[in-house]
Amino acid sequence: MRVVILGLCGLMLFPVAQARPFIPKDPAEVVEQLPSRRLAWVPATAGTREDPSVTLEAVRSLLQMAQREGDPRYLGYAEARLAILPPSTESRLLRARLLQASHRFTEAQAELAVVLRADPTNTEAQLLQASIYQVQGHYALARQSCEHIVGLESLMLAIGCRAQVDGLNGKGRQALGQLQRLTALDAGLTPDQRAWGRLALGDLAWRLGNDALAGQAYASVSDVSPDTAAAYADWLLATGKPAQVVTLLRDRTRLDGLLLRLALAEQMLNLPQAREHRQALGERFAAQAARGDFVHLREESRYALELLGDRARALDLARRNWSQQREPADVMVYQRAALAAGSRRDLALLRDWLQTTHMEDSRLDRERPAS
Amino acid sequence: MKRLLILLLMVLVPPMAHAHKASDSYLSIDVAQDGRLSGRWDIALRDLDVLLPIDADNDRKLMWSEIEHAESGIVAVASKGLQIRTQGGVCQLTPGAGPLALDDHVDGRYVVLMLQGQCPDTKGVEVAYGLLAGIDAGHRGIAHLSLAGVERDMVLVPGQSVRIEVRSPLQSLLSQTREGIHHIWTGYDHLLFLLSLLLPVALLGASSDGVRLSPRVAWRSTLVLVTAFTVAHSLTLALATFGIVHLPSRWVESAIAASVVIAALHNVVSERPGTRWIMAFGFGLVHGLGFASVLGELPSATVPRLVALAGFNAGVEVGQMLVVAAFLPLAISFARHDRLGYRRWGVQAGSLAIAVLAFVWLCQRMFDLKLIPG
Numbered sequence: 001m002r003v004v005i006l007g008l009c010g011l012m013l014f015p016v017a018q019a020r021p022f023i024p025k026d027p028a029e030v031v032e033q034l035p036s037r038r039l040a041w042v043p044a045t046a047g048t049r050e051d052p053s054v055t056l057e058a059v060r061s062l063l064q065m066a067q068r069e070g071d072p073r074y075l076g077y078a079e080a081r082l083a084i085l086p087p088s089t090e091s092r093l094l095r096a097r098l099l100q101a102s103h104r105f106t107e108a109q110a111e112l113a114v115v116l117r118a119d120p121t122n123t124e125a126q127l128l129q130a131s132i133y134q135v136q137g138h139y140a141l142a143r144q145s146c147e148h149i150v151g152l153e154s155l156m157l158a159i160g161c162r163a164q165v166d167g168l169n170g171k172g173r174q175a176l177g178q179l180q181r182l183t184a185l186d187a188g189l190t191p192d193q194r195a196w197g198r199l200a201l202g203d204l205a206w207r208l209g210n211d212a213l214a215g216q217a218y219a220s221v222s223d224v225s226p227d228t229a230a231a232y233a234d235w236l237l238a239t240g241k242p243a244q245v246v247t248l249l250r251d252r253t254r255l256d257g258l259l260l261r262l263a264l265a266e267q268m269l270n271l272p273q274a275r276e277h278r279q280a281l282g283e284r285f286a287a288q289a290a291r292g293d294f295v296h297l298r299e300e301s302r303y304a305l306e307l308l309g310d311r312a313r314a315l316d317l318a319r320r321n322w323s324q325q326r327e328p329a330d331v332m333v334y335q336r337a338a339l340a341a342g343s344r345r346d347l348a349l350l351r352d353w354l355q356t357t358h359m360e361d362s363r364l365d366r367e368r369p370a371s
Numbered sequence: 372m373k374r375l376l377i378l379l380l381m382v383l384v385p386p387m388a389h390a391h392k393a394s395d396s397y398l399s400i401d402v403a404q405d406g407r408l409s410g411r412w413d414i415a416l417r418d419l420d421v422l423l424p425i426d427a428d429n430d431r432k433l434m435w436s437e438i439e440h441a442e443s444g445i446v447a448v449a450s451k452g453l454q455i456r457t458q459g460g461v462c463q464l465t466p467g468a469g470p471l472a473l474d475d476h477v478d479g480r481y482v483v484l485m486l487q488g489q490c491p492d493t494k495g496v497e498v499a500y501g502l503l504a505g506i507d508a509g510h511r512g513i514a515h516l517s518l519a520g521v522e523r524d525m526v527l528v529p530g531q532s533v534r535i536e537v538r539s540p541l542q543s544l545l546s547q548t549r550e551g552i553h554h555i556w557t558g559y560d561h562l563l564f565l566l567s568l569l570l571p572v573a574l575l576g577a578s579s580d581g582v583r584l585s586p587r588v589a590w591r592s593t594l595v596l597v598t599a600f601t602v603a604h605s606l607t608l609a610l611a612t613f614g615i616v617h618l619p620s621r622w623v624e625s626a627i628a629a630s631v632v633i634a635a636l637h638n639v640v641s642e643r644p645g646t647r648w649i650m651a652f653g654f655g656l657v658h659g660l661g662f663a664s665v666l667g668e669l670p671s672a673t674v675p676r677l678v679a680l681a682g683f684n685a686g687v688e689v690g691q692m693l694v695v696a697a698f699l700p701l702a703i704s705f706a707r708h709d710r711l712g713y714r715r716w717g718v719q720a721g722s723l724a725i726a727v728l729a730f731v732w733l734c735q736r737m738f739d740l741k742l743i744p745g
Contacts, residue, residue, distance in 0.1 A: 021472035021483040027436035031473060032416040032480045034431045072393040073417070076509025083508065102509070226390070254478070255391050284392065284477045291395050291511045292526050 035069070052088070055081050059094050066101060070226035070255045075102055089115055093124050103295040103324065105132050123154045130161050137326030139169040139357055156182070160197070167204040168328070170358025176204050183217075195223040199231060207328060209362035211239060226255050233261035234329075238363070242268040253277070256284050260299050264306055278307045297321035301333050305340055315341040326353075328361055335364055392478045393509040394418050396502055398527070400455070400486065401517040408462055408488035412449060413474055413481040418503060418510070422448050435473075438482060442471055449484050452502035454532075459491025493519040497534045504529035521675060543675070544682040551686020554665055555694070560627050560732065561658055563725050565694055567634035568596050568651055570718045573702035586703050593699060597691060599648040603655025604662060605684050611663030612680050623660045625736040630654035631729035638722035662687065 024031060059078045066074035078098050085091045092111045099108035109132060115125045126148045133142035146161035159178060167175035183189075183197040202217035218232040229252065233245045245265035252258045259281055266274035285300050298321045305314035318337035321330055331350065338346035354364070396418070400410035416433055419425050425441040426433055438445075449466035456462060468487035473480055490496075496518055503510040512527030516535065523535060555561055575588050610616040634650060666683055705713040734740065 021474040023470060023472045024435040027434065027439065029435045030432045031435050031438065032433040034417060034420050034426055034433055036431055037429075066390075070390040072390050072509055073507060076393055076503075076507035077421075079508035080506050084505075257390070280477070287395070287477045288392055290513050290526075291393070293393065296390075 035071075052085055052091075055085055056090055056094065059098075063094065063097055063101070066098075068225055070257070072102065089119065089122070093122075093128070096125070096128055100128060100132055105136060105324075108132060121148060121150055123149050123151070123157065127157060127161060130165065134165055134168065135325050135327055137353075137357065139165055143169070160200070164200055167200070167207075168357070168359055170360065172204060172208050172360045176201070176208060176210075179204060191223060195221050195225065195228060199228055202231060202235070203328065206235060207361045207363065211235075215239065226252075226258060230257050230261060233258070233265070237261065237264055237268070242266075246271070253280075256281065256288075256296060257299050259284075260303055260307075264302075267307065278303075281307070294320070297324065298330055298333050301337055305337055311337070311341040315343060315346065319346070328359070331359065331361065332363060332367075335367065339367065339369075393511070394503065394507050395476075395478075395510070396512050397476065397481070398453070398512050398514040399516075400498075400514065402462075402490055402493050402496065402519065404493065404519045406457075406462075406490040406492055408455070408464065408486065408490055410486035412453070412466065412484045412486055413476065414445075414449070414484065414502065415476070415478070416480050416482060418507070419445060419448065419482065421506060422503070438471065438473075442467065445471070445482060445484070448502070452500065452504075454499040454501070455488070455490065456497050456499075457490045457492050458495040462488050462490035464488040495534065495536060497532055498527065499532035500527035500529055502529055544678055547679045547682030548686035548689065550666075551683040551688075552690040552693075553686070554662065555687050555690030558661075558665075560631055560729070561661070562694065563729060564627075564631045564634055564654065564658065565597075565600070565691065566698070567631060567638060567722060567725055568600070568647065569593060569695065569698055569702065570721055571638050572596070573699065573706040574714060574718065589699065589703055589706075593695060595648050596651045597695060599652040600655040600658070601688060601691070603652045604659030604687070607656045607659030608662045608666070608684065609680060611660050612666065612676070616660070618660055620664050621736065621739070623657065623664065625733060626657045627654075627661050628729050628733035628736050630657055632726050632733060635722040635726035635729060639719050639726070 059081055062074045062078040062081075066072065066078070075098050078094070082091055082095050082098070092115050096108045096111040096115070099105075099111065109129070112125050112129050112132075115122055116129070119125070126145045130142045130145035133139070133145060142165045143162065146158060146165055149158040149161060160182060163175045163178035163182065166172075167179070179197060179201045183194070183201055189197065198217045198221045202214045202221075205211075205217060206214035215235055218228070218235050221228045221232070229248060233249060236242065236245045236248070242265035245261055246269065249258050249262040249265070253262060259277055263274055263277035263281060266277060281303050285296070285303065288294075288296060297317050301314045301317035301321060304310045304317055314337040318334045322334050331354070334346065335350055338350065354361075394415060394417070396415065397413040398410065399412075400408065402408050416425070416438070419441075420433070423441055423444045425437055425444070427437050427440065446467040450464065453464065453466070454461065455464060465487050466484045469485035472483040474483050475481070496516070498514070498516075500512045500514075502512060507529070510529050512529075514525050514527050516523045516525070518535065525533060525535075527533060572589050572592050575592050607616065634654065637647075637650070662683070666680075702713075702717070705717060
């Protein structure tokens with residue numbers, strides 16, 4: 001099946017890829033803006049052994065870069081460098097993190113299992129495991145992993161971990177209080193921690209129907225990581241402020257997830273750029289598929305439904321996405337696609353799932369017709 | 372400790388959902404019948420920046436002149452990154468055969484290298500891909516190969532090689548023909564439908580007492596029926612293969628079983644020939660959709676796909692001919708003097724048995740049960 005899909009995508013891709021090559025006339029023409037080389041992501045001489053501690057440090061920076069820039073190339077560099085290291089707890093944890101970031105959850109869990117067998121209270125391993133279970137919608141298991149985080153120095157992490165899981169699992173009000181207290185510690189937090197806390201707070205407040213608090217939380221995040229920008233843009237779109245989305249994302253079209261939000265805003269505003277951006281997104285999804293990457297199904301389903309109006313394709317993508325991950329945004333996309341296609345079977349499946357997990361999401365209720 | 376906390380909190384953030392594409396290169400290679408190789412390789416400037424000091428002034432703004440200066444380095448990287456060999460040995464490959472050019476892909480600018488070379492032959496091609504091996508584990512080479520007219524798409528992984536067995540068009544035609552014959556002989560539903568059509572045909576030329584009989588009438592009528600069936604199923608097979616018609620396979624399989632039930636029952640109720648060719652044609656349309664679902668993976672390009680389709684169809688026809696050739700003389704000889712009560716036991720009871728069997732198929736296909744094989 002996979003081969004067939006790849007074959008089909010190859011067919012779709014080549015006409016796109018083979019545009020007309022050109023030779024610039026002016027030798028001084030700037031043809032590409034390269035990313036700044038803040039760190040040496042490639043070892044001085046590729047393929048040779050280096051001090052493991054140097055490699056580990058480099059991999060850590062690469063993972064941070066990947067998250068900050070939303071660029072999977074850094075994950076590829078990190079993976080290649082880790083591949084030649086002898087296995088250790090530290091290298092396994094880093095590998096698990098990069099696997100998680102690339103949505104290869106099963107492989108990540110396998111690495112974590114090895115670490116936790118040797119050291120059941122390893123904080124980072126438990127946190128990572130909690131995060132993967134959470135993305136997959138296994139809340140009881142995620143909560144268990146949070147419980148295993150012990151020790152005074154990781155108290156805050158344990159609180160954050162539990163609050164995040166509880167917020168997905170029927171205890172939204174309590175979790176909201178916890179997160180508010182946590183983010184109020186402002187001065188005691190690093191910028192990354194502050195950003196994370198506010199993002200989590202915004203997501204929960206929005207799901208609980210407190211739109212104003214959510215908007216406040218998103219707007220107060222000073223860092224502009226792709227995740228923050230996407231969450232804020234979604235909130236702006238849902239609350240009828242597409243013009244602000246255009247201002248926020250105008251210069252960040254390289255990231256697929258952000259381009260999607262920009263195109264949606266432009267469509268709402270009837271701007272001429274919407275067409276061009278919609279087309280670009282289509283080409284990007286085709287290019288992803290040609291390489292066998294299917295990690296952006298959630299975004300692609302929204303693209304199919306909200307930009308193309310292709311209900312059947314949107315539902316198919318949402319279903320495939322649902323088999324991989326079940327964050328609130330995934331539930332949302334699935335419900336939207338199922339409603340649009342009028343699929344009672346999918347809606348019933350979703351209703352059952354929401355009842356068992358007790359996930360609260362007022363946005364879902366608002367979009368469902370009262371019955 | 373503080374540093375650890377920063378890292379740890381990042382862990383709680385869900386996996387990257389808003390990223391762009393990982394690194395790819397785009398490769399298209401054409402090896403002609405005589406082994407002459409030509410092609411094009413697009414490599415991202417960002418990837419070359421990792422492999423080579425192309426940004427000579429290190430201002431991160433890449434100028435066209437900087438790329439031109441790095442040309443020999445770029446060509447060397449490409450030569451090292453791609454090796455092609457066939458059974459007869461290594462293909463001589465010259466990347467950068469023409470002047471360097473640029474092209475835009477979804478994630479930025481790429482340098483375009485034209486490839487030229489010569490392979491000893493076109494048998495058993497092996498592509499060894501090495502661009503960014505050991506440097507970027509997420510990199511892939513998206514390749515489109517055309518080997519002596521056979522098209523193939525694949526995703527190349529750095530540090531790995533891929534072997535491609537290329538079948539000549541004749542070889543793939545023959546193998547599809549074999550598939551077609553095999554399918555008619557092992558697809559009992561098609562076989563029984565054909566038998567249901569043919570059972571009463573032998574009686575056509577016979578006088579009511581069965582003493583006089585004209586085999587020519589029976590053969591002519593068979594020709595009409597089989598032709599109607601063939602035209603219909605070839606039509607829908609082609610439509611389905613090119614994705615013009617698509618129906619759920621459960622629906623198609625159930626309809627095929629139903630067609631056998633109806634054709635067989637028709638024999639029990641009446642043996643008038645009249646409009647049986649319409650039934651052969653109508654149900655032939657459904658059977659064609661069934662053939663499409665067993666047709667294996669087909670080449671993506673239109674012409675080889677048509678060839679493969681023609682081969683499969685030919686196989687189905689050959690299979691049908693063999694069935695007709697074996698069955699009809701036998702049936703005629705039995706019908707001649709109504710030997711062993713051909714009319715009653717052969718046509719009526721036989722058809723009834725077929726109808727019952729097909730009805731069980733119909734039930735299990737409709738309700739997704741498993742009672743009997745088939």
